[in-house]
Amino acid sequence: MxxxxxxxxxxxxxxxxxxxxxxxxxxxxxxxxxxxxxxxxxxxxxxxxxxxxxxxxxxxxxxxxxxxxxxxxxxxxxxxxxxxxxxxxxxxxxxxxxxxxxxxxxxxxxxxxxxxxxxxxxxxxxxxxxxxxxxxxxPLLMHHFHKMMSREIVQDHNIMMLLGSRKAEERLAAFLLNLSGRLAKRGYSSTNFILRMTREEIGSYLGLKLETVSRSLSRLQEEGIITINNKHVRLNDIHRLSQKICGSSD
Amino acid sequence: MxxxxxxxxxxxxxxxxxxxxxxxxxxxxxxxxxxxxxxxxxxxxxxxxxxxxxxxxxxxxxxxxxxxxxxxxxxxxxxxxxxxxxxxxxxxxxxxxxxxxxxxxxxxxxxxxxxxxxxxxxxxxxxxxxxxxxxxxxPLLMHHFHKMMSREIVQDHNIMMLLGSRKAEERLAAFLLNLSGRLAKRGYSSTNFILRMTREEIGSYLGLKLETVSRSLSRLQEEGIITINNKHVRLNDIHRLSQKICGSSD
DNA sequence: CGCTCGGTTGACCCGTTTCAAGTAACGTGG
DNA sequence: CCACGTTACTTGAAACGGGTCAACCGAGCG
Known part of the structure; x- marks a missing residue:
């Protein structure tokens, strides 16, 4: 042990x-x-x-x-x-x-x-x-284990991309969509979930200060894309949320 | 193939x-x-x-x-x-x-x-x-392969830390020290090497614009910590370079 | 019930980006 | 080998996004 x-x-x-x-x-x-x-x-x-x-x-x-x-x-x-x-x-x-x-x-x-x-x-x-x-x-176990390690690498690359070139609101959008997808895979609602972590922890993960996290979430809410109530999030418009991530080109 | x-x-x-x-x-x-x-x-x-x-x-x-x-x-x-x-x-x-x-x-x-x-x-x-x-x-091959994958994860975590909470000059310092260490392991000089990549590529990796990379390198040079001549770098004071990474506390 | 911690919002400041101009190195073809 | 065009790099000035500081609010817990 x-x-x-x-x-x-x-x-x-x-x-x-x-x-x-x-x-x-x-x-x-x-x-x-x-x-x-x-x-x-x-x-x-x-x-x-x-x-x-x-x-x-x-x-x-x-x-x-x-x-x-x-x-x-x-x-x-x-x-x-x-x-x-x-x-x-x-x-x-x-x-x-x-x-x-x-x-x-x-x-x-x-x-x-x-x-x-x-x-x-x-x-x-x-x-x-x-x-x-x-x-x-x-062999299948070995292979699946390798996939899990690789997945961690890909996940980290995604975060690196966020941290390297995305604005605060885009980072938040990507973060919410990432959680959403992983929750969906586990049979939970992809649009309605609880943020288990504090704003400060989100900020630390995304390279932002907690105030910026708070402001960005508020802005997404003002735009009607999400509804946020304390730790409870609802994704109202996943499409527009995804668009947030694609630069400002459209 | x-x-x-x-x-x-x-x-x-x-x-x-x-x-x-x-x-x-x-x-x-x-x-x-x-x-x-x-x-x-x-x-x-x-x-x-x-x-x-x-x-x-x-x-x-x-x-x-x-x-x-x-x-x-x-x-x-x-x-x-x-x-x-x-x-x-x-x-x-x-x-x-x-x-x-x-x-x-x-x-x-x-x-x-x-x-x-x-x-x-x-x-x-x-x-x-x-x-x-x-x-x-x-078994040894399997284990070593796992170590190599894990090393990639650790390396990515280090970059995430840089991107998340470090200022431009600190990122550059960490980047140079990282290269230095890896080169040393391969038998090359740890204080005197060629940057194979452009300023823009360094910037992309570190979440900075190329101008910021250039300015930060210039500043490190002004302080006498490094000498940089086009792609050629010399680390003059590895100790002070390391200190750069440890916040501004000392 | 009141305290504490987490969250929101505003105002100001600083570092990085952006825009711009100029310079140095490099590779290509003459 | 040099002249040229291209690409990489440096540096300055201005703009902006996010950080910092501060006040306040609200939920959760003892």
Missing amino acids: SNNAINAIARGYVVSRAESKCATCSLRELCLPVGLDERETEILGDLINHKFRIRRGEHLLHAGLDFSSLYAVRNGFFKSYVLDSDGRQQVTGFYMTGELLGLDAISSEKHTCNTVALEDSEVCEVPFGKLEEISRSI | SNNAINAIARGYVVSRAESKCATCSLRELCLPVGLDERETEILGDLINHKFRIRRGEHLLHAGLDFSSLYAVRNGFFKSYVLDSDGRQQVTGFYMTGELLGLDAISSEKHTCNTVALEDSEVCEVPFGKLEEISRSI
Whole structure:
């Protein structure tokens, strides 16, 4: 077992082993087991010995700790962040159901990000050494794992594009559409959802100050494109929201 | 063979098969074969059937094309970029000897970036399906591949941090130090090197306009921290350059 | 019920972009 | 090898977007 999720263990949040089987998990089509047959899923499930509950505000991972496991989000919502040299925090990603936490740590065998739950959540611990081991005999698992890593790279490239050349309102539009799409894939409403994170966290992720986030959201609302009420967003006009991202050319 | 590197093939830039063996490649310690024994390196080498020469300004990859192979930079220098919806190009990364091109394409099986050589270069084509296949029997290769993907993620996180919260001069400082470190690892001078890319490309990568890049470099020079002469940079005071990155706190 | 934290909005300021002009390096063809 | 056109780069001045500072509001929680 990893020594990273110390909090969770110390507080007795480990969920019973039986519950953690992939075979009966509703995320089979989103998470690592995509496409695996019964037997293969069973093998993968055996590898996941521990499932943790992480309460809102609690950390799952700390930068600097030794890497030994990835964590698959079973339910809930996480943010990852790094502290830069002058102590301010920079959000590097938000993670929802079926997504993998800790991929950044493989390269140096140390975690480079801190990861904290933004709502009460559950994760499955995936011992990475064992994952590599069993993926030798389950090519599909290996391949899907590679896809998940690649997806993280693509996602980061998208953010880099936003940060590099987009104005505040365009960044917000892209951010909302990204959340919308990921929620839709998970069976939630794509037009009506709760922002789990604060304005400051959105701003940190998008390279903006919280005031700018607030102003931009207000402006999108004035234009009738979204309705925003505290943490609750409704996307009224996805088409116009998409247009926001395409420069000012039309 | 992939159909992506069409230019290269059409123009007869394919290098003889014998030359492309990993076993005799000077990059064994940087590239995929890290840590492999003779036999394993042989197997990996057999997989790399083609090596291409890409001349300065020529593309190796185009966004949208089907993915089938990764490309290891054997020598030379590349940039990757995406075209955003209004046609402007955004640089997503620079790649040097021993680094892998095309990792972003695994997730969707389409390339998402364009990749172009910034100087006359050579790459080894690594058919991805076969790489996955042989990595089943060479755990170290699989693990090292995972590390390389993870490294790309970490690198992207670093850029996101730069773009999100750093001022122009700080971004330039970080950029120069990043290049310096990577060059050092490859046995080149860490204080004295050529910028293969234009000011505009640096700016695109760092989320700045070329004029701002130029001004920031000039300012670093005025302060005596670097000497810059056209494309040639000398880092005169790496310590002060590093300090630039640590906010304005000291 | 009151405190705290998160969010909104306004006014001003600063850094980067934009626009513009001029200069230096480079590659090409004569 | 030089002349030329092209591309890359530098530098200045003005405009603008987002940051900063500050006041206020509202929701959630103890």
